Amino acid sequence: MLWDFPTITENREAAWTDEKLSETAHGYWESLALMSAVHLGLFDALADGPLADADLALKLGASLRGTSMLAEAMAAMGLVRRGADGVSSLTEFSFSRLTSSSPRSVRGLVEHMRRLLAEWTVLDRAVLEGSLPRREKTPERRSAFLGGMEAGTLLQASAIVPRLCLAGRKRLLDMGGATGAWSAAFLEQNPDLSAVVVDRPGTRESAEAFIASRGLAGRLSFHGCDFLTDPLPSGFDVVWLSQVLHIFGPEKVLCALRRAYGSLGSGGLLLVHEFLLDRDGPLFPAIFALNMLTHTEEGRTWKAHGLMALMREAGFTDVRRLSLELSGGRGILAGVKA
Numbered sequence: 001m002l003w004d005f006p007t008i009t010e011n012r013e014a015a016w017t018d019e020k021l022s023e024t025a026h027g028y029w030e031s032l033a034l035m036s037a038v039h040l041g042l043f044d045a046l047a048d049g050p051l052a053d054a055d056l057a058l059k060l061g062a063s064l065r066g067t068s069m070l071a072e073a074m075a076a077m078g079l080v081r082r083g084a085d086g087v088s089s090l091t092e093f094s095f096s097r098l099t100s101s102s103p104r105s106v107r108g109l110v111e112h113m114r115r116l117l118a119e120w121t122v123l124d125r126a127v128l129e130g131s132l133p134r135r136e137k138t139p140e141r142r143s144a145f146l147g148g149m150e151a152g153t154l155l156q157a158s159a160i161v162p163r164l165c166l167a168g169r170k171r172l173l174d175m176g177g178a179t180g181a182w183s184a185a186f187l188e189q190n191p192d193l194s195a196v197v198v199d200r201p202g203t204r205e206s207a208e209a210f211i212a213s214r215g216l217a218g219r220l221s222f223h224g225c226d227f228l229t230d231p232l233p234s235g236f237d238v239v240w241l242s243q244v245l246h247i248f249g250p251e252k253v254l255c256a257l258r259r260a261y262g263s264l265g266s267g268g269l270l271l272v273h274e275f276l277l278d279r280d281g282p283l284f285p286a287i288f289a290l291n292m293l294t295h296t297e298e299g300r301t302w303k304a305h306g307l308m309a310l311m312r313e314a315g316f317t318d319v320r321r322l323s324l325e326l327s328g329g330r331g332i333l334a335g336v337k338a
Contacts, residue, residue, distance in 0.1 A: 012281070033073045035114040038107050042070060043090060043098040046080070050089035106155055112148025115141060119294035126294045134297075146178050146206050153181035153242075160332070161185045163324055164271065166193060169237035173263050175227050175256070176244035178203060179210040183220050186240070194219045196236075198227050228255050232263050239264055242273040246288070249298030250310065257314035264337040270316055272333040276304045282329035304331060311335045 037043065045051065045059040057067035071088045074080035079094045096104045119132055126132045135141070161182075166172070170192060174183040177197035187193055197207060201224030211220050223233060239260040245253050260270050275285035285301040292299030304321050311319045316335030324332055 038110045047099045106151035108147030109151035149178040157185035172238040173236040179207040247299040268337045270335045276331040285329035
C-alpha cells in the first residue's frame with residue numbers, strides 16, 4: 001500500500017550506555033543555559049563587538065559571577081568565543097541565528113521553547129491525568145508562540161519548499177498558518193502564486209506586520225477566523241496544512257480535512273506537513289507527542305497511515321506520502337480533490 005514505508009531500523013537498545021544515560025539525565029542543563037542566554041540578551045549584548053565579563057554583566061544588568069559562568073558555558077557549547085583575558089565574542093553562527101538584528105535569527109524558537117517549560121516540569125502529572133489544565137492565553141504567550149513558529153519555519157522551509165512542484169497552481173490557502181511564514185516561502189519560490197493565510201483573528205496584527213516586512217502585501221493576505229467552524233474562502237489550487245493537525249483529536253482532524261476539501265477547486269492539492277510516527281519512532285515525533293500531552297487536550301503525534309485514512313474519509317483521492325527525506329521525523333502527505 002502507498003503508506004507502507006519501511007521503518008527506519010536502528011538498534012536503539014544497543015545505543016544505551018552509562019554515559020548516554022548520564023548525558024540524557026543532565027540534558028536539560030544545556031537547554032536551559034541556552035534559553036537563559038537568549039532570554040537575558042547575552043547574544044544581543046555581544047552583537048556590537050567583544051566584551052569583558054564586567055562590561056557584559058553591566059550591559060545585561062546581571063551579576064559578574066553569573067555572567068562569567070554563563071559566558072563560559074556558551075563558550076563550552078561553541079556559541080561564544082572566549083579569549084584568555086575573559087573577553088567574549090560571538091561566533092558567525094550565533095550572530096546569524098541568535099541575535100535580534102539578524103534576518104536569519106531563530107531566537108524566537110528558543111524563547112518559545114522556554115515558555116513550554118512549566119508544563120514539562122509536571123509531565124508525570126500529565127501522564128497520570130491525561131492532560132493538564134490550560135494556562136491563560138495572554139498576548140505575551142501568543143506573541144512568543146508566533147515568534148517560535150516564524151523561526152521554526154525559517155529553519156525548515158529551505159529544505160522543503162523548493163522540492164514541492166506547484167507549477168500551474170495559482171492560489172494557495174495556508175490553514176492555521178500563523179503570520180504567514182510558510183506562505184511567504186512558497187510565494188518567493190513560485191512567482192505566479194498568491195496566498196491567503198487563515199488563523200485566529202488575534203493573529204492579524206502580527207501577520208500583517210510580517211507580510212508588510214516581506215513586501216508581499218499584493219500577493220499574500222490574512223483571513224482571521226476559526227477554520228473549524230467559520231466560513232472559509234474557496235477556489236484554491238493548493239491547501240497547505242503545516243504542523244497544525246497534531247493539536248487535535250480524530251474528530252477535529254477530520255473536520256479540518258473536510259474544510260480543506262471544501263476550499264479546493266476540482267483537481268486541487270492538499271499537502272499535510274507533520275511529525276509522523278512509525279512503529280518504533282523516530283525519536284523526535286515520539287517525544288513531541290509528550291509536548292502535546294502537556295499542552296493540549298487531545299493533541300498527539302499521528303501515524304502516517306492514520307492521517308491518510310482520515311484524508312480519504314474527507315474525500316481525497318490519490319493519498320500518499322511524498323518520498324522526501326526530512327529531518328526531525330517530519331513527512332508530507334498529499335491528496336487530491338477529484
